[in-house]
Amino acid sequence: MTIMRDGLIKQVESRINAARNLYLREESFNLMRMAHLAEEIHMAISNQKRLAFVGNGGSAAEAMHLAAEFTGKCVIDHRPLPVMCLNESQSALTAIANDYGVEHIFSRQVQAHLREGDYLIALSTSGKSRNIVNALDVANGIGVKTVLWMGDFEFQNESTEVWKVPSRQTPRIQEIHLTWGHILSEVIETLI
Numbered sequence: 001m002t003i004m005r006d007g008l009i010k011q012v013e014s015r016i017n018a019a020r021n022l023y024l025r026e027e028s029f030n031l032m033r034m035a036h037l038a039e040e041i042h043m044a045i046s047n048q049k050r051l052a053f054v055g056n057g058g059s060a061a062e063a064m065h066l067a068a069e070f071t072g073k074c075v076i077d078h079r080p081l082p083v084m085c086l087n088e089s090q091s092a093l094t095a096i097a098n099d100y101g102v103e104h105i106f107s108r109q110v111q112a113h114l115r116e117g118d119y120l121i122a123l124s125t126s127g128k129s130r131n132i133v134n135a136l137d138v139a140n141g142i143g144v145k146t147v148l149w150m151g152d153f154e155f156q157n158e159s160t161e162v163w164k165v166p167s168r169q170t171p172r173i174q175e176i177h178l179t180w181g182h183i184l185s186e187v188i189e190t191l192i
Contacts (some may be wrong), residue, residue, distance in 0.1 A: 018172055026168045028176055038187040041119055044145075045188070050082035052144055053181075054106050054135055056124035058174050060087040063123055066181035074185040078192040084113065088136070101151065106135035116143030121181075124148065125173045127155035127162075136160050149177045 003120045022028055041051055051070065053063035063085045070083035086109045087093065114120060120139045123131045127150040134148045140159035147161045151173040155162055165176040 015171075017089055018167075018169065019175060022165070022167055022172050022176060023179075025166055027164075029179075030163075033163070033184060034139075034180065035187075038184055038191075040145070040186050041184070042148050042191045044117060044119055045081055045192075047083075048082075048115070049117045049119070050084065050114070051121065052084050052086050052110075053121050053123065054086040054132065054171070056129050056132065058170070059123035059125065059177065060085075062174060062181065065178070066142045066185065069182065069185035070188070073180060074189055075188045076186075078189045081188075081192065086113070103134055105131040106131050107138040110135050110138045110144065111142070114139060114142065114144045118144045119147070119148045120144050121149065121167070123150075123174075123177050125151045125170045127151075128154050133157075149180060165190070 023061050045051065051067075055062075055063040064087070067083045067085035067088075071079040072080070086106050092109060093105050096108050100108065110120065120135065122136055127133075127148060132148075133164075136148060136157060136159075139146050140157075146159065147163065148155065148157070149163045149165075151165050152168050152172070153164075163180070163183045165173045167173050167176070
């Protein structure tokens, strides 16, 4: 029993250290980039534009969570903001997947809901999900400002601002994405 506990303790400790080290890395939190995005989104919302989040799997849950911080509140009570999550409607997702293919589940919603000057923040640990890439491409084509939050992988798209977590471990990447989103929502609600 002690041997199993020692092995378990080492596994837990290695993950705690990985998370701790990632939070302490300068590249994990770019102050000016985060402040600039908060200012840009605040200005867009002030000009009747909207923000959408989107993701798959665990990133989908984070996208829903972050959209709720804006329509509800993160810390400070404020008026509800025009922020949505493109992966929330099971009916839309399954209908679009059935009729057009899973690679179009988000791009069709971008076409339906977003307009020039709106913002789309996509969360993807790898940046390789075809449905996320398609959504970014369609959004860029109609003048939506796009940001991709991902891990330390290759991604080629000159029209999308890419934020990379300096890690290839899915749990650690998602933890930093959630922190970025919380900081963004906390700051924006102080400006409303």
